[in-house]
Amino acid sequence: MAHWFHRNVLKATNYHKFEVKLTEPTEATKKLCSDLKLSRSRLLDLIRDANNTSDTIETAFSAYLSLLYGLIWEIQPSTPQSEHVGRYDSSKLRNIFIFKWSHTLLGSLSHSCTDSVYEAANMSINIGIWFMKHAAMIAGKDDISMDEAKEVHGLMRRAAGIFTFVQIEFLPQLANPPVLGSDLDPRAYIYCGENLLSMDKCGEAIKALEESEKSLKQAKVLCQEYGKTHGPAPRVKPDQHGVFKRLAPLVKITLDKCNRENGFIYHHKVPGDVPTLETKATYGLVSPVNFTMPAPSPLWTVPMYRTFIGTAAPSDTREHDLPPVREEAVHQSIKEPKNESGCSLQ
Numbered sequence: 001m002a003h004w005f006h007r008n009v010l011k012a013t014n015y016h017k018f019e020v021k022l023t024e025p026t027e028a029t030k031k032l033c034s035d036l037k038l039s040r041s042r043l044l045d046l047i048r049d050a051n052n053t054s055d056t057i058e059t060a061f062s063a064y065l066s067l068l069y070g071l072i073w074e075i076q077p078s079t080p081q082s083e084h085v086g087r088y089d090s091s092k093l094r095n096i097f098i099f100k101w102s103h104t105l106l107g108s109l110s111h112s113c114t115d116s117v118y119e120a121a122n123m124s125i126n127i128g129i130w131f132m133k134h135a136a137m138i139a140g141k142d143d144i145s146m147d148e149a150k151e152v153h154g155l156m157r158r159a160a161g162i163f164t165f166v167q168i169e170f171l172p173q174l175a176n177p178p179v180l181g182s183d184l185d186p187r188a189y190i191y192c193g194e195n196l197l198s199m200d201k202c203g204e205a206i207k208a209l210e211e212s213e214k215s216l217k218q219a220k221v222l223c224q225e226y227g228k229t230h231g232p233a234p235r236v237k238p239d240q241h242g243v244f245k246r247l248a249p250l251v252k253i254t255l256d257k258c259n260r261e262n263g264f265i266y267h268h269k270v271p272g273d274v275p276t277l278e279t280k281a282t283y284g285l286v287s288p289v290n291f292t293m294p295a296p297s298p299l300w301t302v303p304m305y306r307t308f309i310g311t312a313a314p315s316d317t318r319e320h321d322l323p324p325v326r327e328e329a330v331h332q333s334i335k336e337p338k339n340e341s342g343c344s345l346q
Contacts, residue, residue: 012102012322049328050133069296071116075305103182121170131159140332160288
């Protein structure tokens with residue numbers, strides 16, 4: 001059941017050769033383009049398997065972004081590499097390659113953009129999705145230790161950090177607004193926390209519980225319908241999950257208890273409408289792990305950067321269907337969790 005929190009399939013993209021027509025190509029320029037091609041291809045291959053280690057993915061991701069750096073930000077002289085990140089203007093090379101990506105909610109059709117920031121944003125989202133998949137792989141074991149549960153928590157925070165970085169750093173740089181409903185739509189990844197609400201009036205509690213009981217019945221019907229739908233993500237049956245099966249009886253038991261105590265002790269009037277509750281979380285929230293852009297690759301020197309300036313942008317922006325990513329299978333436990341809540345994690 002752990003795959004519930006990573007329902008997204010990996011985003012598909014075209015194979016990229018990073019071929020560019022230069023007047024005077026050098027061995028250095030050839031190596032940079034070759035490394036970009038190989039680094040991108042290796043990263044895309046690694047994230048197909050959620051069983052890979054997070055260190056392996058982070059190293060490959062950092063290597064690719066460092067090679068992509070000069071296509072996003074300007075390379076200037078006399079500055080240590082550690083001070084490059086986020087310091088300079090947009091690169092004059094941003095538009096020399098075209099990148100094609102699919103989007104989670106928009107089917108298999110490619111969406112092209114002649115912008116390396118578009119590439120960095122989409123690749124980053126794919127890495128964030130991988131971190132969620134890796135967390136689900138660990139959580140999906142038959143037995144999970146407390147250390148592994150903490151690791152799952154950390155992986156989700158790292159995924160959130162990447163999504164936040166995309167929203168803050170990459171999206172504002174895009175020349176055109178993201179396609180509505182795409183993975184770059186600012187509404188696509190929203191981070192929220194839950195707050196346990198306390199009510200000091202028994203009558204309001206009863207009304208809220210009554211509405212909860214009605215909602216749970218409606219939810220069961222919707223969950224059963226949802227379990228019959230077809231799509232690219234793995235099919236799930238929410239109404240058969242331990243949390244769902246335990247929740248309805250828990251609500252009924254609590255409602256019965258409140259009714260008994262209100263009849264004997266409090267004698268509060270049950271309101272006709274559901275009371276307005278404070279829904280802003282005040283505790284229980286965790287911050288994403290901050291993600292930062294790596295320093296540019298040593299291959300990015302000022303002469304190298306200037307060599308590419310003036311390169312003609314590609315003209316082929318025809319869209320086509322991208323084949324889905326063939327992800328490696330991961331083990332998902334079918335055992336019921338041995339705990340009171342029915343959750344996969346302690």
